[in-house]
Amino acid sequence: MPRSIQSTAAALDPLAAIARAPRSRGPLATAAWRFVRNRAAFAGFVVLMLIVIACVAGPWLLPNNPIDSDWSAISLPPTLQNMHWFGTDELGRDLLARTLQGGRVSLEVGLLGTLVSGLIGVAYGATAGYLGGRVDAVMMRIVDMMYAIPYMLIAILMMTMFGRAFYLVVLTISAFSWLDMARVVRGQTLSLRSREFIDAARAIGVSSGSIIARHIVPNLFGVVVVYASVTVPNIVLTESVLSFLGLGVQEPMTSWGVLIQDGAQKLESMPWLLLCPAVMLCVTLYCVNFVGDGLRDAFDPKDR
Template identity: 80%
Template sequence: MAITTSPARDNDDGSLHAPIARSPLGQALARFVRNRAALASLTILTLIVLACYAGPPLIGRDPAASDWAAIAVAPTLASGHWFGTDELGRDLLVRTLVGGRVSLEIGLLGTLVAGVIGVGYGACAGYFGGRVDAVMMRLVDMMYAIPYMLIAILMMTLFGRAFYLVVLTISAFSWLDMARVVRGQTLSLRTREFVDAARAIGVAPWSIVVRHIVPNLVGVVAVYLTVMVPGVVLTESVLSFLGLGVQEPMTSWGVLIEDGAQKLEAMPWLLLAPASMLCLSLYCINFVGDGLRDAFDTKDS
């Protein structure tokens, strides 16, 4: 990769500054910082994450505790329940923040698991090519044909709705798109000079994949991971809305939305609060993903 330098500048005494070298990662970071929408979205997303983890201890309320003096109270500052309470008197603000932890953790862990599987699978298929590539990608096509929601319902019914099972269920099919993207990039990388040089000096194929192919996919993978996170979070919310998500006492935005949808006419705030947090988070993640995509796009550099 080429390393660019900034032009030399005059010092106050008339001398010149030495040009400052910028790595490709530094250039990408500079482009990302110049993207105001992406930077603002990253700031808002960081505040949401901090609120989800630091908010409940600061508020000092147990998400499962009931305030019997405030049953089904609408959001008011006077009552001390800013997001209102549910039919059991549980504070919705605390439950929304705690639910945000679960949804974001499932989104992050599910994306990481799917990313590791997809990168490894796609890189191997693209590098080895030929029959290996044909067999591996036909398997991907077969998995695309399987109804994902049917498999999710089956797994949740047979094995329960534990946190790790939700992550594994979502990850089981989320890696397919990543594998396709990585395979396409690997097909172009395997013909590059540095890969030919590694083959010429006798580097093992697996070592080439790990040490030369995968590191050059970092930009593409980082961008695509940010695209996957909203999908995983939304999938968890859909499963929870169908009653297939995490179990009580654990909650998530999807569980809260499902509960709020059942009581929409009587207590609309039960739906509005978690749905607003979910939508805001998904929008922010999407804008950050767009910013990373533009930052790593070398056509503008």
């Protein structure tokens, strides 16, 4: 192939453009360049995107419905018959379709819970760190008191009293998931508030709220992204534990935790009911952890 054609093809390749991004293009371009060069993180990202696409589009594209029963294939082990690749349960429902549907619910809980807890944690931690003094001391003592509350017992109590609706699962998990984010953001804010550009903003009369929103929070982007990638698997795992205990989402919705609970009860007779959703959950958590490690290394200023 001529060199001109090769150079044109390389220029049209977005991944190649990111990989060639020089460090002088800015922190985001440099972080993307470093992330792509991290093979484990980029491979985890690709596998994670494939899982997300499969969970979102799979239940609509598969010939088998996650709710309807195939009475001719009850308790069928994994087989190519009627495209029951993961087998069926005791009601003849396709396990592959149910696993993908459960993955959609688990990922929605993880992403929404991370979004809610991230917003609360960033706002709380940035406010405490910037104001400092007694306000910071009081706000962080509140965080310490909430750490002392047995989180899982409170979650079980709330789910028992108010039901197992989807939004309540998200709110219950998010109610305590923002504490670590608040501490991390507060520590970063303490170092940012003494920088020259913050002093300049104060000198020209910018209000504290505007400084936090326009100057503090944007400079926390890397830390928030990295810590959010750690929060997602924790929330997914927490939802799976609640569902395993019978306190998760209700039928006809399902999740990986619900499927694992059902499979654990029939482990001896139908082991595939436990193995398939458990493997999907483990692969997803590993991929998110790889992506989180890659983002941490990409945004680490010490390695630049």
